[in-house]
Amino acid sequence: MPVHDVVIVGGGGAGLRAAIAVAEKNPSLSIALVSKVYPMRSHTVAAEGGAAAVIKDFDSFENHIYDTISGGDWLVDQDAIELFVKEAPNEMIQMEHWGCPWSREPDGTVAVRPFGGMKKERTWFASDKTGFHMLHTLFQTSLKYSSIVPYDEWFATKLLVEDGRCQGVAALDLRTGRLEVIAGRSVVICTGGAGKVFPFTTNGAIKTGDGMSLAYRARVPLKDMEFVQYHPTGLPGTGILITEAARGEGGILVNSEGYRYLQDYDLGTPLDVTDPNHPVKKSMELGPRDRLSQAFIHEQKKGRTIKGKFGDVLHLDVRHLGEKRIDSKIPFVRELAKKYAGIDPVYEPIPIRPVLHYFMGGIDTDITGATTLPGLYAAGEVACVSINGANRLGSNSLTELLVFGARAGLAAADFALNQPPVDLAPLRKQVVDEDARITRAYLTKSGGTERISTIRTEMRDTMEEGAGIYRTDEGLKATCDKLAELRERFANISLDDRSFTYNTELISVLELDAMLDVAEVVAHSALARKESRGSHQRTDFPKRDDESYLRHSMAYRGEGSPRIDYKDVVITRWPPGERVYGQEQSK
Amino acid sequence: MTETDINTTIEEVATIELEVFRYRPEKASAPSFDTFTVPLHDEWVLLDALNHIKDEIDGSLSYRWSCRMGVCGSCGMMANGEAVLTCAAFLKDYAPGPIRIEPLANFPVARDLIVGMDDFMEKLNRVKPWVINENGKSVEEGEYLQTPEELDDYVQYTMCINCMLCYSACPIYGMEPSFIGPAALALAQRYNLDLRDHGNEERMDILSSDEGIWQCTFVGECSEVCPKHVDPAGAIQRYKVEATNNWWKSKLMPWSN
Ligand SMILES: Cc1cc2nc3c(=O)[nH]c(=O)nc-3n(C[C@H](O)[C@H](O)[C@H](O)COP(=O)(O)OP(=O)(O)OC[C@H]3O[C@@H](n4cnc5c(N)ncnc54)[C@H](O)[C@@H]3O)c2cc1C
Ligand code: SF4
Ligand code: FES
Numbered sequence: 001m002p003v004h005d006v007v008i009v010g011g012g013g014a015g016l017r018a019a020i021a022v023a024e025k026n027p028s029l030s031i032a033l034v035s036k037v038y039p040m041r042s043h044t045v046a047a048e049g050g051a052a053a054v055i056k057d058f059d060s061f062e063n064h065i066y067d068t069i070s071g072g073d074w075l076v077d078q079d080a081i082e083l084f085v086k087e088a089p090n091e092m093i094q095m096e097h098w099g100c101p102w103s104r105e106p107d108g109t110v111a112v113r114p115f116g117g118m119k120k121e122r123t124w125f126a127s128d129k130t131g132f133h134m135l136h137t138l139f140q141t142s143l144k145y146s147s148i149v150p151y152d153e154w155f156a157t158k159l160l161v162e163d164g165r166c167q168g169v170a171a172l173d174l175r176t177g178r179l180e181v182i183a184g185r186s187v188v189i190c191t192g193g194a195g196k197v198f199p200f201t202t203n204g205a206i207k208t209g210d211g212m213s214l215a216y217r218a219r220v221p222l223k224d225m226e227f228v229q230y231h232p233t234g235l236p237g238t239g240i241l242i243t244e245a246a247r248g249e250g251g252i253l254v255n256s257e258g259y260r261y262l263q264d265y266d267l268g269t270p271l272d273v274t275d276p277n278h279p280v281k282k283s284m285e286l287g288p289r290d291r292l293s294q295a296f297i298h299e300q301k302k303g304r305t306i307k308g309k310f311g312d313v314l315h316l317d318v319r320h321l322g323e324k325r326i327d328s329k330i331p332f333v334r335e336l337a338k339k340y341a342g343i344d345p346v347y348e349p350i351p352i353r354p355v356l357h358y359f360m361g362g363i364d365t366d367i368t369g370a371t372t373l374p375g376l377y378a379a380g381e382v383a384c385v386s387i388n389g390a391n392r393l394g395s396n397s398l399t400e401l402l403v404f405g406a407r408a409g410l411a412a413a414d415f416a417l418n419q420p421p422v423d424l425a426p427l428r429k430q431v432v433d434e435d436a437r438i439t440r441a442y443l444t445k446s447g448g449t450e451r452i453s454t455i456r457t458e459m460r461d462t463m464e465e466g467a468g469i470y471r472t473d474e475g476l477k478a479t480c481d482k483l484a485e486l487r488e489r490f491a492n493i494s495l496d497d498r499s500f501t502y503n504t505e506l507i508s509v510l511e512l513d514a515m516l517d518v519a520e521v522v523a524h525s526a527l528a529r530k531e532s533r534g535s536h537q538r539t540d541f542p543k544r545d546d547e548s549y550l551r552h553s554m555a556y557r558g559e560g561s562p563r564i565d566y567k568d569v570v571i572t573r574w575p576p577g578e579r580v581y582g583q584e585q586s587k
Numbered sequence: 588m589t590e591t592d593i594n595t596t597i598e599e600v601a602t603i604e605l606e607v608f609r610y611r612p613e614k615a616s617a618p619s620f621d622t623f624t625v626p627l628h629d630e631w632v633l634l635d636a637l638n639h640i641k642d643e644i645d646g647s648l649s650y651r652w653s654c655r656m657g658v659c660g661s662c663g664m665m666a667n668g669e670a671v672l673t674c675a676a677f678l679k680d681y682a683p684g685p686i687r688i689e690p691l692a693n694f695p696v697a698r699d700l701i702v703g704m705d706d707f708m709e710k711l712n713r714v715k716p717w718v719i720n721e722n723g724k725s726v727e728e729g730e731y732l733q734t735p736e737e738l739d740d741y742v743q744y745t746m747c748i749n750c751m752l753c754y755s756a757c758p759i760y761g762m763e764p765s766f767i768g769p770a771a772l773a774l775a776q777r778y779n780l781d782l783r784d785h786g787n788e789e790r791m792d793i794l795s796s797d798e799g800i801w802q803c804t805f806v807g808e809c810s811e812v813c814p815k816h817v818d819p820a821g822a823i824q825r826y827k828v829e830a831t832n833n834w835w836k837s838k839l840m841p842w843s844n
Binding site for chain 1: 611612613614630641642643645646647649650651652653654655656657658659660661675697698699701704708711712715716717718723724726727729730731732733734735737738741742745746747748749774778781783784
């Protein structure tokens, strides 16, 4: 029977953690784990660097909280970050007990490394395959619970809302092509980010913002969507990520003149790579991601980038670390650079450029993971609690999957226990309608001249152009117009594949539909925010404006374009201040 | 530079042919091959060529992929008869072609290049791939200590991305599908060798069963083909030695347990 207590959509780190939390809390609850790919394929698998949690005596909760708030340019909800930081160590220890192969110190304790924007080392890591190990640990652990019912390769197309409550999803079984009800007394969305809305991204093919669109269409607001993070060091062309750990271990960034250009952008003065104090935390190469990505654009304007086959690049140089250290600390970096950039970082610098990496914004939730729609919860990259503010601190997200995955799971379980049994009949009716919509729009339609790939490419290009690292009123308006045009043309799309079994083209078109929603919300939210804060940089409004915009944007689905509203940031103990980097060694 | 620019500024110097396995259960009762000509870019992997076909030529071609960086394990296929990750195999290495792309061998084909994974998933589950420790610590008691050497003892077996290439390469699995197979056995060893785990005995039944380690005749193809150097053959071999020792020990020195 497709009736469960809790339906979890998404089998990445957040979804698996949520599922285990429900299973452990109450073994009598039936859990549906719905995922468009087998859980271990989820993009959490690609995370390399590590996961932050205070564990060492030299660190403190206060440090972690402050680093995150200032890194997020004060758009972080302070109640959320405080509980996050405090619950993080236990979640990480729980992962350790479940078998995660954390890298260790010689005395057997868990090892930590520094990451950008951090005052102290607090990033736990499992070599440079942290996300991979966390995902597999969670996935394997989840197999232990018979109450978790997998729906592997099922694609959720719609939230089923009845009686003002979310009571399940309509989901397409890829194997049969049938659309079915998966019902539950509560639903948790854990579908990850939407990096594929941009052309160059570290995100895998599956990161298409489906969950954001599902919620948005059910009139749940999307929060802070204008804040998207570029990672400063992606490989040109493919966008494959070279982890920040490469810089945490001492790698440096240089321009065409071999000059460590970051010193020109208020990020501190460089120490020689042989200096025992290099790399200095929160300085130079360990500055925050938004500022490093912005520096790239300035270097490009100054003509100090290097021409490559895929446009301009700068260099990430790790040669001074030597082969041994590279192989023990960042072996995956070497593997990726050799394979996909054709160079061996032991002997040559790695060509890099900023690439879209992470969505700070997402479905608006409170600190329990609850959304504004009763019975609907969200966690992970798809959600915005918000602990990431205007710029996420590297290595907080993997931990976020655990802390808020577990919280959302528990809250959804509590909610489910207090609801009457699901009445399937009205849900079935909704699915019949949804099935008719999909069939009509894509499978039986005749005519139609647009190809998926054309619209997708044009969408990505306009996002990079207007809603990329630097934005202006003019550019954003052009992007909004272009997206409206693409939305119209989307109605004229035509598929080659009209079959049922593993119709992956149908999946692609449903994903494109979701991406167009997400792109539109990003562009309109960015247009409305007339200030510069964290990752959102407006050349026409270069200053942060706390008076008007120390607030979360809230995008609601309207008639035509989204309606943008605002909501206060929760500020408890840390009043807005300046973000200062690179000062430490001068003190 | 935008994505469109890149596609148009690269000179299409050469092309290569792909002969792609097609099977559409609703349309045809038997599989066939379709030939596609794609640009031969130096930096393209086989997966890029498949994406090119799907985007520009025939949207009905079906296959799995996601990360494009050799870590999600989705994109395994046969290229000229050899099991590879298509996101990690370069087109230019097959020039001048043609390249024959088929679904992973030894698995039932669901559609085109997509194979059924039920059997593999069930086998992973059967070896109980989770920490078994009845009297484990509570979270409040903190982490288990584990030295880098203790980690090294099993860490190689944690590297498996479940790409199933080893099952495709394994002649035993090809003949005897009940065989638990390389990746699942290596995964069992991964937990057995982790000092936090006390599940050796519980896993013994399945590992030493008719479907377990003793079916393996140490052909070693699995370790050859493994893109992550997991060395499942080595894991199985090591387990055999341990199992034999334990068996003798229990016969000769029953008091030693
Ligand atoms: C290359 C890379 C490196 C990173 N490195 C780090 C790092 O070092 N430290 C750090 O803290 N963070 C890092 N991040 C960020 C972090 O990894 C991600 O934010 C996080 O893993 C997202 O996890 P998730 O569970 O929210 O989503 P995902 O892991 O993306 O999972 C999403 C799940 O939802 C399912 N799904 C999606 N849509 C549907 C649908 N329509 N129907 C059914 N199922 C659906 C998918 O199948 C999948 O199971 C990195 C990110 C990338 C891309
Ligand atoms: S052992 Fe190697 S070949 Fe086999 S599934 Fe794992 S990673 Fe793939
Ligand atoms: S696409 Fe992920 S391993 Fe090839």
